[in-house]
Amino acid sequence: xxxxxxxxxxxxxxxxxxxxxxxxxxxxxxxxxxxxxxxxxxxxxxxxxxxxxxxxxxxxxxxxxxxxxxxxxxxxxxxxxxxxxxxxxxxxxxxxxxxxxxxxxxxxxxxxxxxxxxxxxxxxxxxxxxxxxxxxxxxxxxxxxxxxxxxxxxxxxxxxxxxxxxxxxxxxxxxxxxxxxxxxxxxxxxxxxxxxxxxxxxxxxxxxxxxxxxxxxxxxxxxxxxxxxxxxxxx
Numbered sequence: 139x140x141x142x143x144x145x146x147x148x149x150x151x152x153x154x155x156x157x158x159x160x161x162x163x164x165x166x167x168x169x170x171x172x173x174x175x176x177x178x179x180x181x182x183x184x185x186x187x188x189x190x191x192x193x194x195x196x197x198x199x200x201x202x203x204x205x206x207x208x209x210x211x212x213x214x215x216x217x218x219x220x221x222x223x224x225x226x227x228x229x230x231x232x233x234x235x236x237x238x239x240x241x242x243x244x245x246x247x248x249x250x251x252x253x254x255x256x257x258x259x260x261x262x263x264x265x266x267x268x269x270x271x272x273x274x275x276x277x278x279x280x281x282x283x284x285x286x287x288x289x290x291x292x293x294x295x296x297x298x299x300x301x302x303x304x305x306x307x308x309x310x311x312x313x314x315x316x317x318x319x320x321x322x323x324x325x326x327x328x329x330x331x332x333x334x335x336x337x338x339x340x341x342x343x344x345x346x347x348x349x350x351x352x353x354x355x356x357x358x359x360x361x362x363x364x365x366x367x368x369x370x371x372x373x
Contacts, residue, residue: 147187160190160198165304166272168207168218169311179208179216205304219305223361226309229302230354236295237283238346241330242339243290252289253335259285260331267324276307282327286334313356321352 147163164184167173184195199216202208209219244252259282266278280303287296299306314323321329326349333342 148189156190157194157197157201160188160194161201162273163188164198164202165205165207165276165307168202169272169276169308171311173218175218175220177218178214179218181215202304204301206302207304207308221305221308221312221361223358225305226357226361227354229305229309230350230357232298232302233306234347234350236292236299237286237350238343240283240287240290240292240295241334241342241346243292244286245334245337245339245342247289247291248334248337252285255285256282256289256331256334260328263327264324272307272311275310276303279307279310279327282331286330309353309357312360313353323349323353326352 147167164173164179173179179199181192181195185192188195199208203210203216207219208216210216244256248256259278263278263282266275269275283299284296287293287299310323326345330342330345330349333345
């Protein structure tokens with residue numbers, strides 16, 4: 139990693155929630171691929187890179203471990219969690235069931251207030267797709283889905299999705315960078331929102347299924363290629 143890359147990670151100003159900022163920087167480094175699968179998260183190195191204390195780094199790593207982005211390996215310590223197709227397939231299966239149901243019920247129950255909230259979230263999402271900051275897209279996408287789940291009344295389902303959000307965003311970063319999409323990720327989200335605005339539950343659920351089916355197919359191809367590359371490197 140170059141000195142310039144180190145500098146882009148460094149935290150120059152101390153906010154009130156330093157641990158949260160450290161989590162955001164490390165999460166972004168993982169989702170962007172700067173810290174790839176299996177990358178060792180060495181405490182001393184991260185202290186130098188981010189310019190924070192060891193206690194902050196430890197807290198951030200524990201938080202990212204809870205998100206499923208970090209694994210603790212015996213005799214090796216914390217590493218960036220491996221991302222393989224078996225894990226990804228399970229995440230997409232869960233998302234498809236929960237998000238399709240939430241979108242359908244959101245369309246059924248949409249009122250004036252929820253419509254305004256979703257329009258605001260959609261506009262923020264459109265702006266986030268133009269940003270170079272992965273955290274901005276992470277936050278905007280989370281808010282978009284939060285409005286859908288809360289409007290649908292699927293609060294427990296949303297809690298489940300939140301626990302997976304780190305890994306979901308990592309997969310999203312992987313598939314958004316692909317040129318294999320027939321329809322852009324932004325256009326897919328627009329279709330979901332338009333179906334909800336039209337209060338068409340069937341169309342809303344189908345828009346989610348189309349979006350996640352294509353994303354899963356892209357992730358499967360990319361992860362199988364990555365797995366083959368890892369196997370060749372290990373030979």
